[in-house]
Amino acid sequence: MxxxxxxxxxxxxxxxxxxxxxxxxxxxxxxxxxxxxxxxxxxxxxxxxxxxxxxxxxxxxxxxxxxxxxxxxxxxxxxxxxxxxxxxxxxxxxxxxxxxxxxxxxxxxxxxxxxxxxxxxxxxxxxxxxxxxxxxxxxxxxxxxxxxxxxxxxxxxxxxxxxxxxxxxxxxxxxxxxxxxxxxxxxxxxxxxxxxxxxxxxxxxxxxxxxxxxxxxxxxxxxxxxxxxxxxxxxxxxxxxxxxxxxxxxxxxxLPDNVSTRPAVQHEWRANDQEDLLTIVSPTLRRAYDVHALVRCLVDQDTFFEIAPDYGRSLRTGFARIEGHTIGILASDARFVAGSLDVQSSLKQAKFVELCDRFHIPIAYLVDVPGFLVGPKAEEAGVLKFGAMALRAIQQAKVPVITVQVRRSYGLGGVATGSRNPMSIRLVWPSAAWGDMPLEGGVEAAFRAQLDAAPPERRAELKAQLTQRFEEQTSIWRAVENFGAEEMIDPRDTRKYLARLIKLAYRKTLET
Missing domain, CATH: 3.90.226.10 (2-enoyl-CoA Hydratase; Chain A, domain 1)
Structure with missing residues (x-):
């Protein structure tokens, strides 16, 4: 009608x-x-x-x-x-x-x-x-x-x-x-x-x-x-x-709808072959590797979305999923300035970590960093000022930061790759190396007078002797034996550890 x-x-x-x-x-x-x-x-x-x-x-x-x-x-x-x-x-x-x-x-x-x-x-x-x-x-x-x-x-x-x-x-x-x-x-x-x-x-x-x-x-x-x-x-x-x-x-x-909720969990996902990790990353510190291939291998298939790929390229950031759970990824990229944290990558880290922390997204940091970028241009640009921002962001993050020590971690740049909050943990690959600074540069700095005083034909021999002495003292196995890192793992077990820890984080009651 x-x-x-x-x-x-x-x-x-x-x-x-x-x-x-x-x-x-x-x-x-x-x-x-x-x-x-x-x-x-x-x-x-x-x-x-x-x-x-x-x-x-x-x-x-x-x-x-x-x-x-x-x-x-x-x-x-x-x-x-x-x-x-x-x-x-x-x-x-x-x-x-x-x-x-x-x-x-x-x-x-x-x-x-x-x-x-x-x-x-x-x-x-x-x-x-x-x-x-x-x-x-x-x-x-x-x-x-x-x-x-x-x-x-x-x-x-x-x-x-x-x-x-x-x-x-x-x-x-x-x-x-x-x-x-x-x-x-x-x-x-x-x-x-x-x-x-x-x-x-x-x-x-x-x-x-x-x-x-x-x-x-x-x-x-x-x-x-x-x-x-x-x-x-x-x-x-x-x-x-x-x-x-x-x-x-x-x-x-x-991302979730707001800070009072968590990101949605996807119930269908596919894992990659973890055996590939041993061919992607070389234990040889001077040999660069494809960090994108490393990230894609660890996370659920076809889930890595990189953020700011053209800015601060010595550090890769983005979202991915592991067993359907959203995770924030930070990964050193040694193909650019040897993986050093410079002004751009420090700003990039600070922004991304704060984003993950705001929306309760656990962080996995794949570390291969020789430290902050050095040199006159880096100093003029204020690398330590902006590096401190990266360090502060990750140290103050309330979400778990799972630091995966792939290879190098030296100086303050290494401090900026982990968190000491109670939910954070450091997983170490046998290929890792860390300390206040790389041994080669550290020996050169600490013993310069002695090395310069040596006859030219003996300088290289003396430096090798000093380096060997300190290598024995800085073995990562010694650090692990003394619980200087929570766990040494086979690289192929990395995804298993990440999945367990991320799912545990998702169970925690939200504090907003």
């Missing part, structure tokens, strides 16, 4: 649909076509790509953006509640086709992007927040609508930083991004940027031209090569926006 709708309701619903059409039209056909020409999508198209079909519940649909002729234009920011792989997620997306996706300074309340509704929604319901970023930050046109200049120090940032302590925050930079939008990308636990369109900067090429008289391409100024390799502002890069959104989904799958 069809019921007749009253004229009053028809008029109201007609106006509702008219305004919905305006909202769904984004910046209009021409601007949408321009975005599609560059293989970029609108905000709603991006949300549809990452969301489970039919789950996006938009909030703030009918917010408008001012125009010169007074006509209605869609919002610069689209947000709401969605589901990703069956999990509720708060999501916000800047729409570059509408005034460059500028922050809604003209509104009584921001919808999101620099504090505002969707961020408050995420922290209120304790659900993850996904930000799809492609905006100009501030906009002169939108600022003009206020009628007076805002004092920027008066603008609140709540709850952007509070969110980082409560729920996972993931960001994808999918096109040109400047100002506050660019900074917002880094205020996250994980960020990814596209190689084809992604670029971000405090001020774009026109601002640089005005300020410095320098003509520069937007990708040379702030593309993926700049921010994933040099600045470290962005963690990962992806070829295009589909690949970037796929990475967001991958990382989210390793």
């Amino acid at each position: 069809t019921r007749e709708i009253s004229p009053e309701w028809k008029a109201l619903l007609s106006e509702l649909e008219r305004r919905r059409e305006i909202a769904l039209a984004s910046g209009g056909p021409e601007r949408i076509a321009r975005e599609h020409k560059y293989d970029r999508s609108t905000a709603r198209e991006r949300i549809a790509k990452i969301s489970d079909p039919g789950t996006f519940l938009e909030i703030g649909t009918f917010v408008t953006t001012p125009t010169e002729d007074g006509s209605l234009l869609a919002s610069t920011f689209v947000c709401g509640l969605t589901e990703i792989d069956g999990r509720p997620v708060a999501i916000g997306a800047e729409d570059y086709s509408v005034e460059g996706g500028g922050t809604g300074v003209h509104l009584a309340r921001y919808k999101g992007g620099w504090g505002g509704f969707i961020e408050e929604f995420a922290i209120g319901y304790k659900v993850p927040l996904v930000m799809l970023i492609n905006g100009v930050g501030g906009s002169v046109i939108l600022q003009d609508q206020i009628g007076y200049p805002e004092l920027q120090s008066a603008n609140p940032t709540y709850p952007m930083f509070d969110l980082l302590e409560q729920v996972p925050v993931l960001a994808a930079v999918l096109g040109p991004t400047a100002g506050s939008s660019a900074a917002r990308a880094h205020i996250s636990h994980f960020s990814v940027m596209t190689s084809d369109n992604g670029c971000l900067f405090a001020g774009g090429p026109p601002v640089v031209k005005q300020a410095l008289g320098l003509d520069i391409d937007k990708f040379a100024l702030g593309g993926v090569a700049v921010h994933t390799r040099a600045s470290g502002l962005i963690d990962n890069h992806a070829d295009n926006e589909d690949a970037a959104l796929a990475q967001i989904k991958q990382v989210l799958a390793y």
Whole structure:
């Protein structure tokens, strides 16, 4: 039976649909076509790509953006509640086709992007927040609508930083991004940027031209090569926006909904052949090995997701699973600066350890570190200052840190690879070597006067004698005999130990 709708309701619903059409039209056909020409999508198209079909519940649909002729234009920011792989997620997306996706300074309340509704929604319901970023930050046109200049120090940032302590925050930079939008990308636990369109900067090429008289391409100024390799502002890069959104989904799958829960356990997994470990890693200290192959062998098949692969490459970080349980992986990579901790890798370690600690993810550290990077450039860069940050992060972590001593561990760099909390443990391979410093350099430093005083033809012989003497005193077998490390293991048993300890950690009552 069809019921007749009253004229009053028809008029109201007609106006509702008219305004919905305006909202769904984004910046209009021409601007949408321009975005599609560059293989970029609108905000709603991006949300549809990452969301489970039919789950996006938009909030703030009918917010408008001012125009010169007074006509209605869609919002610069689209947000709401969605589901990703069956999990509720708060999501916000800047729409570059509408005034460059500028922050809604003209509104009584921001919808999101620099504090505002969707961020408050995420922290209120304790659900993850996904930000799809492609905006100009501030906009002169939108600022003009206020009628007076805002004092920027008066603008609140709540709850952007509070969110980082409560729920996972993931960001994808999918096109040109400047100002506050660019900074917002880094205020996250994980960020990814596209190689084809992604670029971000405090001020774009026109601002640089005005300020410095320098003509520069937007990708040379702030593309993926700049921010994933040099600045470290962005963690990962992806070829295009589909690949970037796929990475967001991958990382989210390793994380819990909030700090009061643990990551979900996968009940189907496959192990690799642990015999391969003996061919991947050579006991010869000077022979480099493929640390990615080592990690992939130890963890469940096809589960290692590396974070920040192009930044601080002497240390590899990422998520994986062992018997279906999420684990954070840190692994020295001797192929770069011999595995030393430098400024970049120290910052990378500090950030990743804090992320794991925040969301109750146990850590496995595969160690082969000669210490902190040495030399005048390292000292000028403040390697010890930033190295102390890496050391502090892991020493203060409340989650278990399972240190697997694969080969070397010297000096303060070695201190930064383990934790003394009661749940942490050190597993030692027979290929390990450790001490205050490598013997060769230590003998040279301690006995330089004696070595220099020896006849040239006897110098090498004397150094060999001194080295042999100290080798007998620094045998790792002596250290193990005196319980200087908890357990010496066959490398092929590493996964077995990790699995038992990780599952034990997952049984522990959460303390938040």
